[in-house]
Amino acid sequence: MQRQHIIQFPKKKAHNLRQDEVYFHIQEKGTQRKIRFHDYDKIYQVQGLYEQIFYDRLKCISPGKVTSILQSAINQSEDTFTELRVLDLGAGNGMMGEALKKHGVSRLIGVDIIPEARDAALRDRPGLYDAYYIEDFTKLNDDTGEELASWQCNCMVTVAALGFGDIPPKAFIVAFNLIESKGWVAFNIKETFFDTRDESGFSKMIREIVFSEYMDVYIIERYRHRLSIEGEPLYYFAIAGRKKADIPAEFLESKGIVVA
Ligand SMILES: C[S@@+](CC[C@H](N)C(=O)[O-])C[C@H]1O[C@@H](n2cnc3c(N)ncnc32)[C@H](O)[C@@H]1O
Structure with a gap:
């Protein structure tokens, strides 16, 4: 499963955001897209993205x-x-x-x-x-x-x-x-x-x-x-x-x- 998407978390600290409002950017074919953690529809459409964010990077167990x-x-x-x-x-x-x-x-x-x-x-x-x-x-x-x-x-x-x-x-x-x-x-x-x-x-x-x-x-x-x-x-x-x-x-x- 592809798990090497180019993702970036925001520069600013996200302490003021609710858990569901937190977002990241994904780079695809030269363009950048902002996706919130609760935009599950968008996340699931990109194979391996959910696993890369929550399991590989944020260590969900x-x-x-x-x-x-x-x-x-x-x-x-x-x-x-x-x-x-x-x-x-x-x-x-x-x-x-x-x-x-x-x-x-x-x-x-x-x-x-x-x-x-x-x-x-x-x-x-x-x-x-x-x-x-x-x-x-x-x-x-x-x-x-x-x-x-x-x-x-x-x-x-x-x-x-x-x-x-x-x-x-x-x-x-x-x-x-x-x-x-x-x-x-x-x-x-x-x-x-x-x-x-x-x-x-x-x-x-x-x-x-x-x-x-x-x-x-x-x-x-x-x-x-x-x-x-x-x-x-x-x-x-x-x-x-x-x-x-x-x-x-x-x-x-x-x-x-x-x-x-
Ligand atoms: C963070 S994901 C967790 C998915 C999976 N259980 C896991 O552990 O990886 C939350 C899931 O709950 C679903 N969800 C949100 N509201 C729901 C509802 N009212 N009924 C059923 N599923 C819902 C979302 O669409 C999403 O797929």
Whole structure:
């Protein structure tokens, strides 16, 4: 895979920018283009660019970390990793799917909201996913919901896709409810999302779910997700646990959380 793109981070320090507003320039055929970190459509269209920025340069380790804590959680039970039927929400170009497949899983179903993610996964990792859906889970229709349910997933993962305007609370809950009860759940989240001073809908939802009757937490681990473009460590929590029951439709409203 081509990973030798000519990229440049901005000259000025980017401390004032939110994580999703950070940008870089790419030189292509004598022209320069500015791309923000959250312009996933543009990044995925350039083969190897996502890997070069986030994995080679910024040293992201999250797919491996979330996979390993999921493995450790499952080791505390009678279940086996290789029997997992995984729903990968915010699957992107397949980095998490690849990490899971290294351990061996039974089925891997990808979901993302932009077609460029699926195109890139099929281009760069053909055959990795058993199926890959482009869906907005906040507007999932009954037919697609039934089709997704027919995969009988017993695990849901979501990596580097929660918060910062990515997957909203309602979509997370729809995915959570799609997996079987007693299914496994593993995701990562920026460390400030656990800070009770963070009153955003997403942070509140994660705190409410993680410490609720709907989920048993097996492992929470703080780790360095990646570096910022200034070389500073960005710490996240990796969380793995087991679903206990579906989250009811009125859950978010009952907690005063705005449904996006
Ligand atoms: C930083 S990428 C992470 C991709 C992959 N999980 C990984 O670890 O490399 C975030 C992904 O979440 C997807 N995403 C954002 N909002 C979403 C939503 N509402 N539903 C599904 N996917 C979403 C983006 O399109 C993008 O592919």
